[in-house]
Amino acid sequence: MTDSNENAPQYEVEIPSREALLALVDERLKPVHIDDFISHFKLDDERQLVGLKRRLRAMERDGQLVYTRANCYGLPDRMQLIRGRIIGHRDGFGFCKPDDGGKDIFIPHHQMYSVLHGDIVLIKPAGTDNRGRPEGRVVRVVEPRDSDxxxxxxxxxxxxxxxxxxxxxxxxxxxxxxxxxxxxxxxxxxxxxxxxxxxxxxxxxxxxxxxxxxMAPGMEIEIAMREHDIPNEWPDGLDRELAKYDEEVPKEAYEGRIDLRELPLITIDGEDSRDFDDAVCALPEDKGWRLWVAIADVSYYVRPGTLLDDEAVNRGNSVYFPNNVIPMLPEKLSNGLCSLNPNVDRLCMVAEMEIGPRGKLKQSRFYPAVMNSHARLTYNKVKQILDGDVELREQYKDVLSNIEELHNVYKALATVRKQRSAIEFDTQETRFIFNAHRKIERIEPVKRHVAHKIIEECMIAANVASARLVEDDEDINALFRVHEAPADERLTSFRAFLAELGLNLGGGDKPTPTDYGKLLEEVKDRPDHELIETMMLRSMQQAVYQPENEGHFGLALKSYSHFTSPIRRYPDLILHRAIKAILRKREGTEQSLTGAWSYSEKELDDLGVHCSMTERRADDATRQVDEWLKCEFMLDHIGMEFTGVVSSVTNFGLFVRLDEYQIDGLVHISNLGDDYYQYDNQKGMLIGENTRTIYRLGDKVKVSVKTVDLDERKIDLTLLGAESPTGKQRKRNSGKTQRKKSQGKSSRGKGSNRNKPxxxxxxxxxxxx
Structure with missing residues (x-):
């Protein structure tokens, strides 16, 4: 009997497998003593006994067995134990997130003394707390957190x-x-x-x-990378793997590829982009268009089983911090061989699509090719060209017709998008502008215009076509990008929020994208439309990667995948390999389809979970850095007055989003005036017991910045006045605060409460x- 786990340690002598040991414990009516294992499996060699003890300890460590005070081994589920990960809370209590799903289990303060956030534990259910939440008792730490x-x-x-x-x-x-x-x-x-x-x-x-x-520059990124376990060092030996690649495409890689070097493909990216993984071209054809989306052929260079691929899996995706990036691939590839830089030959995978005059994707084909980008354009330049900028139109006259046809394709695709009722958010985004010392000089709004939308629609079309290709093949699978409909709990909260504003979301218990689209259309001219869009976004589920296609709710698409960014997302690389495997099975030559790979269902299940985790990890880390930088920026604005809108109401106060910078701060309940305030959870509002003053989501307010705590990443505000979303002024009991002008000097560290323990x-x- 051997252990079926291929990663398990190998023993010199034959010992029972984990499955066999678990089967014995399962069939017994009570926990099993080690002597029972020895007699049942007839183990008489000393080395077998040592091996058995090691395996039992490993199973105990992994949470498969529980070692009891009677020196016996039992099954966790038979002992009503739940395995999960500890999630700490700043107030000392915590939660256990069960491995097998289900509701988080509350862990009270005294149970958190011997555990740390991130520990894997076994807990025993212990009824409910005074708020009706399931409560648990920590029985054992199965796997201590391994991160510093x-x-x-x-x-x-x-x-x-x-x-x-x-x-x-x-x-x-x-x-x-x-x-x-x-x-x-x-x-x-x-x-x-x-x-x-x-x-x-x-x-x-x-x-x-x-x-x-x-307060050293860049320290916020150093902290975030370590707190969220983001890999940022390349493994030893990687240089040797990369050494075989020169600065130019290998000559043997051209064989068997379609030559698109004469096609006027162009890249359109942000002003500060350094890696270009997509190029586009559109030509008119039969009242419609032929659209090419060429994507860097990363799979040719990054092969399964290599150190390079292992590290790409480990990272899962690139992480984009303000003014900094932790790439998924080394710079030699991400900014070199795999980047579709202008006027150099590059390998690519192409989605060539026929788009009908009304924007319907009629058919598509995929193939490996070699291309040469005819121009590197930015979003702003493309907008200026389409707006008629004479100088730029002359400068880019060789690709001008391509730009104009891409615009025409976009308008047709956008019509289809509207017809299928894809949800389109128009929330305000911002970006940090740094000075030479890497301190924020100002915060600017990010204006999304037609050029961004042109590329977005082209990428969506390629993602849809690639998803359909994989879906139609019975043998070869990849990861789909799945976005499920809103969950019941979030939907209920969102409906309650809308009711307070006199709004309604159609669709009953199962609203469709069309229902959301109608609501967005209804509120687009309201002064609080950004807040409504934000709350709508919060009501949505998080998109994930998985091998089962369940569609994309937000885009209102039955099939969707990620094909267009293999430089910075591992799921895209998986899809490229799968497409090559499909092409090789059908008709392709071995050479041009180097990098083809067919994944098992188990591999894709694991990769889907892992890549979804690395994406969340990156989001959490970048959000943390953004919060830090916003707090640091606001240190120079203490005492200044701003207008804003109430973005969240809690039992301890109001969160206000400042109009000028889109930064959130807290007006604590103790600063709301001379009254006792009660929190109405159902309606999401604070109500004064005596004055009947009401604070709710969407209220327009005037505040001043009271304190800033960098360590806690908190901004405290003082309320100066408020009015309802209808514009009616409401009386406040708070005193007046004089506006203080910024001194123009950094007050770094001011307001922080961690200058001592x-x-x-x-x-x-x-x-x-």
Whole structure:
């Protein structure tokens, strides 16, 4: 009997497999003692006994078995134990997210003493708390978090501690003097836990890296990368794999490819883009168009089973921070061989599509090709060309007809998009403009115009065509981009929000994209339309990658995949390999289809979960950096007045989004005036007991910036006045605040509460409280 897990350790002698051991425990009426395993499987060799004990410990570590106080092994589900991951909360309590899904289980303060955010644990259900939430008791830590902790190092009374930057870790970490790596008071450091916390003692750690001073430029990115476990170092040996590629396309790679070098393909990207993975061309044909979308052939260079591919899987996607990027692929590929730079030959995979006069995708074909980009254009230049800029039209006269036909294709595709009622959000985005010292000089709105939409519609068409290709093949699979309809709970909350504004979402329990589209059309001219769109977006489910096609709700499409960005998204690379496998099966030559790969269902299941996780990880990290930078920017605006809109109502106050910068801050409930305020959860509003003053989502308000806390990434505001969305002024009891003008100098560190360790430490004795 051998272990069926191919990654499991191999033993010199034959021992029972995990499946066999689990089967024995399952058939017994009570937990099994190790002597019972030995007698049942007739193990008499000393090496077999050692191997059995090791395997049982491994199964215990993985949560497959539970070791009881009676020195026996039982099944977790038979013992009513649930395996899951700990999610900490800044207030000291936490939740366990079960591995097999279901509702998160509340873990009270005293149960969090011996665990850390990120631990894999076994918990035993313990009824419900006073709010009706399922509650649990931590039985055992199955797998301690393996990532280091980032925090600030403080010394008080000759005792060193690190206060974690991640607020989900509520325990301070004790640092012996010999293990402080020379860190100075207040510096940011990386800590490795050397002794776990328990009910009586705090965790003890060793500083493995000193990141630097708290306000050093770029420090927010260093923190985010480590807190979210974003890989940012290339593995040893990768240079040797890359050394076989020159700066130019290998001559042997041209064989068997369709030559598109004369086709006027162009790239259209942002002003500061460095990697160009898509090029487009449109020519009129039979009252419609022939549209080419050429995508960098990353699969030719990144082969399964290589160190390069392993690291691409590990990263999952590129992570785009303001003014910085952590790429999925090394620069030699991402900005070199795989980037469709102008006037150089590049390998590509092409979706060639016939678009009807009314924008219908009639048919498509895919093939490997070689191309040469005829121009590198930016979104702004394309808009200016279409607006009639004489100088630019002359400069790009060789590709002018292509640009104009792409515009015509877009208008036809946009008509179809509107007919199928794809949801189109028009929320305001911003970007940071940095000075030479990498400090924010200003925050500008990002204006999305016709050039962005041209590329978006071309990419959607290629993504749809590629999804259909894979869907039609019975043998070869890839990952689809799936966006499910809104879940019941979020939908209920969104409907309650709309009701307070006198609005309604049609469709009953199962609204369609058409229902959402009608609502967006209805509110587009309202002053609070951005807030309504934001709340609508929050009501949606998160899109994921999976091998089962369940359609894309937001785009109102039955089949959708990601084909267009293999430089920065691993699912796109998977799809390219699958398309090559389909083409090779049908008709292609081996040489031009190098990189073809057919994935098993199990591989795709695992990759779908992993790539969805890395995408969320990147989103969380970039959001954290954005919050930090916004707080740092607002340090210079303390005391200044702004107009804004209430973007969220909670039982502890109002979140207000400032109109000028699209930055959120909190008006705490204690600053709302001389009254007691009650929170109405159903209606999402705060109501004054005596004055009957009401605060709700969408209220227009005037506020001043009170304090900024960089460590907590919080902005506190003072309410100066408010009016309802209808414009009717409401009386406030708050006092007047004089506007303070910015001094034009940075007040870096002002308002931060972590210039020293936490007051009233969260340790009771040496215990987290």
């Amino acid at each position: 902790i980032v925090g600030r190092y403080f010394v008080e009374n000759d005792i060193g501690i690190v206060v974690p930057d991640d607020s989900r870790i509520s325990q301070d970490i004790l640092i012996p003097h010999a293990d402080n790596a020379g860190a100075r008071h207040g510096q940011l450091v990386v800590v490795t836990i050397t002794r776990r916390p328990n009910r009586r003692t705090s965790p003890i750690g060793k500083i493995s890296e000193v990141l630097g001073d708290h 936490r007051k009233g430490s969260k340790n009771k004795g040496n215990n987290p409280s």
